Amino acid sequence: MQLFFAIAYLVAEYMRPQSMYEAVSSVPFAYLSIMGLVISFLFNKRESLTSNPLNTLLVMYLIWYLVSYAFAFNQEVAWQPMLDFTKWVVIYFLLINTIHEEKKLYIFVLVLLLLYFKLTQFTVRIWVENGFYSDPRGLNAGGGIGSGFFQNPNDFGIALTSVFGLSYYLAWYDERKTSWMKMWWLHAINSIFFVVSIIASSSRGAMIGLAAAIVAIWWKSKRKVLGVSVVAVIGLAVIAAIPADNWERFQDMGSTEDATAQSRIALWTSAVRMLNEYPVTGVGPNNFTYVNVQHYHSEFSEVQHNVFLQAGSELGYPGLLLLFAMIAAYFVNQKRVRERLVQLNQSRSYLYGLSHGLDICMIGFIVNGFFITVLYYPFFWMLLILSASLRRAVEILVK
Secondary structure, eight states: HHHHHHHHHHHHHHOOOOHOOGGTTTTTTTHHHHHHHHHHHSSSSSSSOOOOHHHHHHHHHHHHHHHHHHHHHHHHHHHHHHHHHHHHHHHHOOOOOOOSSHHHHHHHHHHHHHHHHHHHHHHHHHHHHSSSSHHHHHHTHHHSSSGGGGSHHHHHHHHHHHTTTHHHHHHHHOOOOOOOOOOHHHHHHHHHHHHHHHHHHHHHHHHHHHHHHHHHHHOSSHHHHHHHHHHHHHHHHHHHOHHHHHHHHHHTTSSOOOOOHHHHHHHHHHHHHHHHHHHTTOTTOHHHHHHHHSSSSOOSSSSOOHHHHHHHHHHHHHHHHHHHHHHHHHHHHHHHHHHHHHHHOTSSSSHHHHHHHHHHHHHHHHHHHHGGTTTHHHHHHHHHHHHHHHHHHHHHOOO
């Protein structure tokens, strides 16, 4: 039952049915799923809870988030984000103690990828119907791909770059099959759809994140000479698929003619200033725009457009260092998983491939995250959940 509510939450968070269908717009699917998770967790017997270094770091991050809230410039604008992040911490602990076994983890990841497949196949269809063209502002002139955060092409782009690695590696490592198909077929098709959808999103940050992910895949590959040729072919194919007006945006990127880049440089400068002027607790959660406009008298009433400056400017250096520590612990998790699986002679297993995929996902998120403010969206925290769950699943195998 606990796994059922975990899947229900995943569908509610990534599909947002209440945003897609007016008939159920008032139904709090995510809330109901979380309540179901909590109740089933309390009544479910277990030998022990999932232990992981990420647990301690996440609790420390939450504590510092609360401290920063106490010293925020404007606690009113920080209140709801504080509640939302606290909810994510609760969800983290609920899920890592739900999908901590190989079979449950497999089902959870498969549902996640199927939800993405629903989005990517729809995106590819629109792209083809538009004559293999997407507006510089994204499909449907800047959005409309899905619901919730997927309506913004930049948010949609980082959603894809932070999961592409899973689909790619499972195409090589998922050997399961049904009576009518092999699962690697789904992953292979989905990987192609991921790339096409990132192109169709017209998000420059997502394209750079995808490029970083592909380079990281090449770096992990044992056949680097062949890999260079494959990467070159993929790169040329991607460049050929970019419309002329979008390609002009890439050529102007960072120049004085790029108004978007100039505004973001100004926002980054303000964020660094806040980090240095308020190094201990920052300006407070979700307070960047308020301080930038009200106290720095900036003309830009936007967010930082950088996840690291988001953490640093709002939570100070302690918050930024804790973010770095969580990322480091995340990569250590996958490294330990691969070491254990090699000892068990399972270097061709699904779990081994999943560990590589998670590495690529985080690299895509980090690079893409330099250009967008999505730290408290599901992407990063879901990766932490999968990482902690994967390590626990492998520890159970060892026992």
